[in-house]
Amino acid sequence: MQGTREREDMLHLEHSWTPNIDRLAADGVMLTQHIAAASVCTPSRAAFLTGRYPLRTGMVSSNGYRVLQWTGVSGGLPPNETTFAKILKDKGYATGLIGKWHLGLNCESSDDYCHHPLSHGFDHFYGMPFSMMGDCESWEMSEKRAGLEHKLNVCSHVMALAAFTLTVGKLTRLVAGSWALVICSAIVALLCFTTSYFMGALIVHADCFLMRNHSITEQPMRLQRTTALMLKEVSSFVKRNKQGPFLLFVSFLHVHTPLITTENFRGRSPHGLYGDNTEEMDWMVGQILDTLDTEGLTNSTLVYFTSDHGGSLEAQFGNNQYGGWNGIYKGGKGMGGWEGGIRVPGILRWPGVLPAGRLIHEPTSLMDVFPTVVQLGGGQVPHDRVIDGRDLLPLLLGTAQHSEHEFLMHYCESFLHAARWHQRNRGAVWKVHYVTPIFHPDGASACYGRGVCPCFGDKVAHHDPPLLFDLSRDPSEAHALTPDTESSFHQVMERITKAVEDHRRTLSPVPLQLDMPDNIWKPWLQPCCGRFPLCWCDREADPQ
Template sequence: MASQTPPPLLLLLLLGWGGDSLQERPNFVLMMVDDLGIGDLGCYGNTSLRTPNIDRLAQEGVKLTQHIAAANLCTPSRAAFLTGRYPIRSGMSGSSRPGVFLFTAASGGLPPREVTFAKIAKQRGYETALIGKWHLGLNCGSSQDHCHHPHAHGFSFFFGVPLTNLRDCQPGHGTVFQIHKYLPYGTMGAVLLSAAALHLSGAWRLRRGLLLGLPVLVLVLAGLTAGFVWTVPYLNCVLFRDRTIVEQPFRSENLTQRMTREAVSFMERNSARPFLLFFSFLQVHTAMFASAAFKGSSRHGVYGDAVHEVDWSVGQILQTLGRLGLREKTLVYLSSDQGAHLEEEVHGGSNGVYKAGKSTNWEGGIRVPGILSWTGTIPAGGEISEPVSNMDLFPTVVGLSGASVPQDRVIDGHDLMDLLQRRRERSQHQFLFHYCNSYLNAVRWHPPNSKLTPDPPPDPHGGGLMVPFVPAGTSVWKAFFFTPNFYPEGKAACFHTHVCFCTPDYVTYHHPPLLYDLSRDPSESRPLTADTEPAFWAVLAAMEEAADSHRRSVQPVQSQFSADKLMWKPWLQPCCSTFRQLCRCQQDRP
């Protein structure tokens, strides 16, 4: 029997109607560097670190100079990036500290009801992969349910860590669990000495058992603290391949090179069909590390070495796309999840002229690099100074994959393609809202009648961006309802902690709110008053009205940062061996 040729209409449907065939959809390579500062890259003005591959990516595409992270900490920022929604809408923000997951065996995570761009792309026929850091939860009820695993959110392949690169994962770098700040050793010691003095003086006789019990209590608490800190690497520093633990605790050395090989292999395996790769670097988050090839390569210690290694990795990704003939078929994006972590006061990057850093909503904490390149589709060599958000990648990816954004929920991001291709001059974000955990901290307003000028030329001294001269009438307003209390005054640190807290004991409320014009004062050094700004009250009234409207749009959801969801639960602990063997294995040879 002769074969039958499908009718023309059926053939068009099989191949894809209206240019929506699987072969014509672009690939996506989305790269996020952890804690990278906007002042760390040559294309943003740094002259003391070498980032030639990232700089070339910017020359081949568009550089965003007011690219804003939707949150100032890792977990909520990444949730917003993947879903296009403020973290408060998905419960990925809490009212108390910390604002990130600190245990692999916690039960909180990105809720299954949330829709990520990876989930939509996978439904559209894409091969999807996450390589690197996840930090959005793992399990719910058992150590094997993987309800928050990347697989549950649209990533078919996963090679990376479910938490983050804690300092505990690097021998000799200390611990992120500053338990001595919460166990009052000094107070207990004072009580012990006072009780002994009273007893010996005869003023107050203590029974022998109680007197001997006090130092025993101190020793027990000290032992428990030391034991907990010693076991953290075995509990939290876990490397997965899909759902299988391949290294526990993982070794950081050469990990970026291993992840890069995995990324290259994924692109090679899927070069004939559309793919989405999310490469989520562990660097340059503390604890700092760099492979042997990059140690000592910079003038900025191990932090600079790590930046150099990230740039090398970006170069390998771009070379692979070129070798496979995919540069004209691939949208490439590079950013950071928030600003450099200056508050750590150990290792830190540069946020240019912008104030403070990670964990704050000053510009240094949320204004991050933003580079997009798509050869032949996005004009090369451009700069866009309009306010945009990392939430904008969700509708951009969804639209280019041939799908529509979900209509059953609020999507806060906006498709970037018209802006990137110069079909429109202004961002669709008139207002952006900045949260500190679940507290609305600040509002940004770019009124529709103002237009921004390009970024200033680089600082010849290598310090990042210079303060631009901006003519009147180009205002980008920013109002703070409260600000973190810095200690010591004028320094980057907050109360000798690693992050700045949002709860009332650690902030100062402002009535009226602090108001800045970022177009004239990008360093946020001179708050405006009614005497210095004629439109002071009118601007604040408009921003407070927008904040009230935004608050009304937020529907209550279960917080993923409640004490119960943040705490360590032994029955959720991923372990590649028995607890007796301290959850230790190495199944994946580097």
């Protein structure tokens, strides 16, 4: 089970009521240094499914587009990448994905499905091909609508002014030429104004819809019933496939702006709407665990719970914090190297196999799930490509004392921002920052007013020498070490520099899926239930 975007690390919400996640943790193994491969969703999810850094699969950008921007884009997880779902499907597993995808859909037409979950090893999909966002509801925070409306309003004003100026010029004979230019300017102004007026509805229909396999079932989504639909689908999948081996990836739409929460949970948490949404997500976890209990599958099922990145500190409106909190860890979503953006919860439960209540304080990665489940499913990790994940089983079972990760790299888009070294003989976890975002305003702890911190340009700081921290002594990254305060400063820098050089030699150039032109909306790629652009349908039975 994977949460989405703003992290649901209940260890950081001291007063939230999360009995089901607590039950998972008490009955399983907790990874206290579990690291996402990216601090935003699209690249992190690609790394999770493939066991490879996003830069290897091309699921990054170099121009500021951090995630896939629309459903109707041609970018996505390349067809030649191998997911753990594909390997397990080939080994006879029923494979399902329920929830958020956000790894692309089509390449050349609206129904070629080259990036669809069913093209990446899942034989059943139900959920959002895109991502939950504030624009899916008329909400006070907007990811796309507000910016697009502003640009279109500027367009309409400029073109209207041009039409007016040309008209006056023509009537006073100060401007020569045809009236065609006046008419064209007026038409463009009208188009920009009309598009701006309907932009919110266009986004909702373009991105906020549900699919079952290749068919759209609800466009746009009726958000208040989505939770019930997801749980119904989980229960149905488990019951259909309980007689054989199955892999089910439940990718929650919680906890994510606009924090869609059903009436039963609204107003329950002292943490406001974010807390309400978190408690509902915990209840969903409980419903899934209860389904396993009811079907007699608890002792034969490995359950894994995590998040794809840290909380979004910039997701604020007035005095309301909608993006979560990262506890003692500095930074948050969108920050390539700071711990708050990439350290995520990691819980694994397998009664009778994994020891209950165990804590593992070793660096591990979301990419480790790939070789771990492939090994458990009787498959083989591909040998024709670099796999960055490491099998977790020896660590989980206690037959190994240390993680196989000596080094981990931390990217922001295609730019290396930080790297960590687990020096096992000293018990130290060193981390160097080559680039960090410049927080805004001065003295802040995030990039407030900018949506998300940038990865390059004049809004980041380059450090020479790099910033050095020992996370084993300073997990908050509050005190950068110097040659005066750390006797092994230069030796640590030399060792990590060598590791970065070795890592870069393993990289091969690939097309960047999140760059232009693969990450702009293309009308011919837009999935539509009905006649475009009037995309509307409701084929869902009431789940209540």
